[in-house]
Amino acid sequence: MIKDRVIPEPELRAFLPGPSLSGEAQALLLQQKSTWELARIGYKSLESVRTNTFDFDGEPIRVQFNPGRMKSTAARVDDRSIRERPCFLCNENLPPEQKGILYREDFMLLVNPYPICPEHFTIAGIDHKPQRIHDGIETLLDLAHDLASEFAAMYNGPRCGASAPDHRHFQAGTRSFLPVVDGFSNVRERFGRLLVDTGEVRVYGLDRHLPPFIALESSSLAVMIRSFDTLYRTSQGVSGSNEEPMMNLVSWYDDGIWTLVVFPRSKHRPARFYEEGDRRLLVSPAAIDLCGVVTLPAEKDFERMQKADVEAILDEVTLTPEMFRDLTGALAEAFGSE
Numbered sequence: 001m002i003k004d005r006v007i008p009e010p011e012l013r014a015f016l017p018g019p020s021l022s023g024e025a026q027a028l029l030l031q032q033k034s035t036w037e038l039a040r041i042g043y044k045s046l047e048s049v050r051t052n053t054f055d056f057d058g059e060p061i062r063v064q065f066n067p068g069r070m071k072s073t074a075a076r077v078d079d080r081s082i083r084e085r086p087c088f089l090c091n092e093n094l095p096p097e098q099k100g101i102l103y104r105e106d107f108m109l110l111v112n113p114y115p116i117c118p119e120h121f122t123i124a125g126i127d128h129k130p131q132r133i134h135d136g137i138e139t140l141l142d143l144a145h146d147l148a149s150e151f152a153a154m155y156n157g158p159r160c161g162a163s164a165p166d167h168r169h170f171q172a173g174t175r176s177f178l179p180v181v182d183g184f185s186n187v188r189e190r191f192g193r194l195l196v197d198t199g200e201v202r203v204y205g206l207d208r209h210l211p212p213f214i215a216l217e218s219s220s221l222a223v224m225i226r227s228f229d230t231l232y233r234t235s236q237g238v239s240g241s242n243e244e245p246m247m248n249l250v251s252w253y254d255d256g257i258w259t260l261v262v263f264p265r266s267k268h269r270p271a272r273f274y275e276e277g278d279r280r281l282l283v284s285p286a287a288i289d290l291c292g293v294v295t296l297p298a299e300k301d302f303e304r305m306q307k308a309d310v311e312a313i314l315d316e317v318t319l320t321p322e323m324f325r326d327l328t329g330a331l332a333e334a335f336g337s338e
C-alpha cells in the first residue's frame, strides 16, 4: 500500500536539521492570515500603504502612511489609562482566532495584526510583568539568533514607543525592510567611529547618523550580555538616574556575529504629539521609526510631512550631539577599564 510507504510527519520531524523559529514564524503568519480576519485585513492593507522617501546624506528614511497603526501610535500610556484598560497582550484577552508559538517557557510569539513590516511579530511574555530590558537582554539576543536570517528582534523601552509598558514584549520584523539593518555595513562604514575593540567586542558610535546610535558586535552571547550591562550602567551614570535608560534596541545575527544597535532616547514623543488642532502630529517614534521607517497613521500628517519635519522629530526624541558625545566618551572609558 502506498500509504504505508509514506513516512508520518512527526517521525520525519525528529530528523529535521534543528527547529527554525523564523520558518515556524512565517508558517504561523500564513496560518493566521487564512484563519483570522483581523490579520488578513491587516496584511492586505500593507499593499495600499503610501510611502515617501527622503534622502539624508545618502541614507534613506521612508515615511509611511499606515492607518492601521492609529490605535498603537495614539495609545494612552499614562499610568491611569494603562490600569483601566484590559491588557491586550495577556493571554485571556487575546482573540480566540489568535494562535502563537511558545518560545522557551515564558514567551509567546504572536502575529502582529497591525503590521508595519511585511512580516511582523510580537513576542509577549506569558505573564503580565512590566516592560524591562535589564533581565530581558538575553531573550532579545536569543531571538535575534533564532530568527536569523529573516528577522531582526526589537525592544522598545516603556517610555520609548512601547504601547504596552505594563506587559513585557519584543517585536520581530523583516530585516530587509529596515534601512539601518539592511544597509548596516555601509552605514557603519560611513558614519561609525570605533570607540572600543577589546578583541571580544567592538563598540561603535554613529554620531553623525540621523538618528545617532551605538552599535555592539560580538560572536559571544555572554560577552554581548556583559557589554550591554556596561552600556546600561554607563547610561545611568551619565543621566544620573537609577531608572532604565530610555532606549530602543534592534538586534540581528549573521555569520556567527551578533549586532546590537542601541538608540539612546531623550523623550518618549515629540512636543507636537501633545499639541491641539492643526499643529498636532500623530507620531510616536519607536525602534522601526529610528531604523528608517517613520509611521504616520493620519493621512494629513503624511501629506504635509517634509524632510525638515522628519529631521526635527528624530532630533527631538534622541540625544543632542553634546549628550551623545558624553555617553560615547563614558562608554570608551568604561570598556577600557574592564
Ligand SMILES: [Zn+2]
Binding pocket: 087, 088, 089, 090, 127, 128, 129, 166, 167
Ligand atoms: Zn498583560
